[in-house]
Amino acid sequence: MAPPAAGGTAGPVGPAGGDGRAVSPLDNPDGTKPGLAAITSAGDKAEARALIKKVATKGRGPKTGYARDEFGYAWMDSAPGGVPFSHNGCDSRNDLLKRDGEDVRFRGGSTCVVVSLTLHDPYTGRTIAWTKAHATKVQIDHVMPLSYDWQMGAAHWSKGKREDIANDPLNLIPVDGPTNGAKSDSGPASWLPPNQRIRCSYAVRVAQVSVKYDLPVTPSDKEAMLRQCGG
Template sequence: MQRTCRARGRTTAVLFALLLAVVLAVAAAVGVSDEAEAHRASAREQLAELRVKPAGSMVGYSREKFPHWSDAREYNWTLPSGTPDPGSCDARDAALIRDGRDEVVGSGCYVERGRWFDPYTGKTYYMPSDIDVDHVVPLANAWRSGASSWTTVKRERFANVPMDVLSVEDNANASKGDKGPEAWKPPRAAYHCTYARKWIGIKHNWTLSVTGAEKTALSSMLSTC
């Protein structure tokens, strides 16, 4: 009888532990779901606030109108302690350091190697030569949607601040070019939600417009969140 009681007690304890684990897992899942819904709602609200208008002219555009890869420290980049010669880091260097893992950085802030997960393709790369630092909203797209009227100082800030750039595989970046989400989406569908939120957040922050097709594509991508 005593052994039976002990066995029942152990069984009850195991069942209770399993039940508790299930309850905690469900609570965590609900928490993640609520957070994801909040992010999606915020992105939809921002998208609704963006001006919808046809793409502007490319007359006068050149990448040089957006001075880029400027001094990282001037544009609020945070570099890890121990970075050799941080004063030499430009925004591109800083993006590679931020987005990578196990980087080896030499003098002059030269990123020699590391490990980069490309969110566009879902693949991992180990040499910085395989990585481009992408302007999430391409410079030409920004020009067509309002940046043509900005000062050079404002365009330089757009091209260098942390929120506007992302380290990705070079061929994926080349495929994207200056296309909006109505014409190009990351090959990795699992990233569509995050990509749409980033794109919307940048355009909202800089008061840039969207085309009708662009807005439709962004709305559709948000439905994957």
């Protein structure tokens, strides 16, 4: 695989936008608050490393048998494990657009279907003016990609647990579509957000999902995660 991305290679999405309303993952352990703000202080980076050190490791298994629908259809509102936003009458994609978007507008007569918004994309550090007519300009990233999850142990989970991780807001971030496509199913040793200032936050979010679901990462991915937070 290619080395981690080092700079803004995403397509044109507008001027730099900063963190917007984004919250540090250290202050957002259930993923219900917006965005992925940078972790900058020495104390917070030490807290981040302590969390990452809790992550278990193992080798990446085969992809045999993987299919997206093994994790339920995209996007659902019926994840069975009680993940935030589930069973609220709105599918998880729209939940995440509402969580992270600003100036959100809905389809007429709906409080669910988002038709336009402004997104401060954490992965590129840019601001995206998004409309549903150009839906793929913003995609919902699985921080721990579903194929990766499958190879690291989810192949042996119940269907319900797979549906949970696929729809858990802790594992979901709206981001620039082409950048999400470039990530594919890479772990942190092979891909990191082009926006270097949020790479520690990204590593923390991977660790939060890993610990919650008792899902290992590869040793090289854990090493890369620690490096992003000064370890």
